[in-house]
Amino acid sequence: MRIGELAKITGLAPSRIRFYEASGLIQSVERKANGYRDYSDDAVWILEMITSAQAAGFTLDEIRHLLPVSSQGWRHDELLFGLKRKVEEIEVLQQRLARNKEQLLMVIDGIESKPDGMPCVDNTQRVLGRLREEIALNKANASPAK
Template structure:
C-alpha cells in the first residue's frame, strides 16, 4: 500500500510514517517508480510503535523490542522490557508524589504568613525555613528507596 493509504488507516501523518522509517522502525520496499510500498503488517507495526510511545518507551527501546519479523517475538526479552517500564513508571510516580507533597507543604507555609508581615519578608521567612530543613519533607517507605537507585533511571541519550 502507498503511504497515503497507510496514513489514512493509521491516522498518522505521512511525515510521521517517514520519520519512523528513517529511525529504522519501519522497513519499506520501493516500487520501480520509487514509491514506497508498505506491507499490510505496517498498520499493526505502526499501532505497536505509537502505543509503545504512549506507554513511555523511547524510540531506541522500541527498536530493541521489535523483532525484525513480526512473527518472531522474543518472549523473555519482551516481558523483561515491559516489567522494567512498569518499574520506571512506579519510580516516576513516587518522585512525582514526593514533589507534589513538597510543593503542597511549601504552599501551606507560604499561606501561613504571620500577621503584619509583607510578601517580601514572608518569602525570606519561607526560604530560611527551607534552608534550615524545617519544611515537612516527604519520606520514602523503606521498600521504596530501591526504586530510586541510579541504575533504575533512564540512561542518558535515550529519548
C-alpha cells in the same frame, strides 16, 4: 498500501512514517516501478505499537528492541524484561512526582497561611525553611539503613 493511506489510517504524517522506516522501526519497503512505497497491512499495527509505546514513555531505541524480530514474533524474554523495567521506571517517576506535588502544596500552604502582619520577605524565609526541612527529611528517609 501507499504511504498516504497508511498515514490516514494511523493518523501519522507521512514524514513520521518515513522517519520510522529510516530508523529501522518498520521494515523498509520495496518501491514499485512508479517509485511509490508499498506497505503491508502489518505496518498499521507496528505503527500503532510504536506510537503506544512512545506514549507510555519508551524511547525509540527501547522500542526497537521490543518490536517483533520478524513475522515469527517477539523475543519473549527480552520483551518481558523491557516491559518490567519500564514499569519500574514509571513507579520511580510516580514517587518523585508525588514528592514534588507534596512540596508544591506545602509552599502554597505556606504562602496562603502567612501570618497577618508578617512581611512577605520574612514569610518567604519561613516557607523556604520549611521546604529545606522537608527535603532533608525526605533524603534521610530515602537513605538506605547502614
